Amino acid sequence: MEKLICEIEALIYASEYGITPAEIKQVMETVMEKSLEEHEIHSILAEIERRYQQEDRVMELRMVNSAYQFLTKPRYYATINQLQAHRAKKKLSQAALETLAIIAYRQPITKLEIEQIRGVNCDYSVQRLLEKELIVIAGKSESVGRPILYGTSNLFMDHFGLNSVADLPKLKEIVAESNTIGEATN
CATH class of the missing domain: 1.10.10.10 (Winged helix-like DNA-binding domain superfamily/Winged helix DNA-binding domain)
Structure with a gap:
């Protein structure tokens, strides 16, 4: 045994x-x-x-x-975090992190939809995320032109310690109240 x-x-x-x-x-x-x-x-x-x-x-x-x-x-x-800090070349840019977050929360999603949310071209970020195997091609949309759909990969799940997309923090848990626009009504 x-x-x-x-x-x-x-x-x-x-x-x-x-x-x-x-x-x-x-x-x-x-x-x-x-x-x-x-x-x-x-x-x-x-x-x-x-x-x-x-x-x-x-x-x-x-x-x-x-x-x-x-x-x-x-x-x-904390010790391992120091090692990761020294491996800067493996870090994702702010643009890539934003793109990854959009894909994680809105998957499956097309590149055009990502660009509409971010307001800028995301070709490079999507390509880098595919190269790092954090996202995968999840199929093709049924809309005009049948654009490619993107979703998170198993490596993404492993890297962030998630069992499923449902384990992602809820957006209301992340966004601080100080970031809201307007006044609260009682």
Whole structure:
């Protein structure tokens, strides 16, 4: 049993974006040449999760976007944040962040709709987001000319630790009252 736990732990660790229990089952059945029950996979995942809850571990096993992956524990975020600050070339511009936010909240959305919201051309931002695999082409619109529709990718979900788009903060939680126009009526 310990060998199986180590094999699955290695799979999770080596998986670039996370791995689903179904993928774990498929790989392990190929390696072991015998069938595994779903409950066995889940009990092994629970054991791995328990082991990584110990104080001396810097990572924990988490399920994000229906897949398991190792993530750094929150108490180390400040240290990791410093590393990220030094990797400026991977940062998104303000324009790209705005475009990404519009896509996340309004998906599926066309480039024209994004440009109407932002008020400027967004060709470059959309291209950069596609290159960084934070957005994907989600199909074509039924409107005239059948423009491309954009949506967020699994990498976007992984990067922001979301299981679904419903986990995005509600806009009213983000916008401060001081940013409103006009006077409140009682």
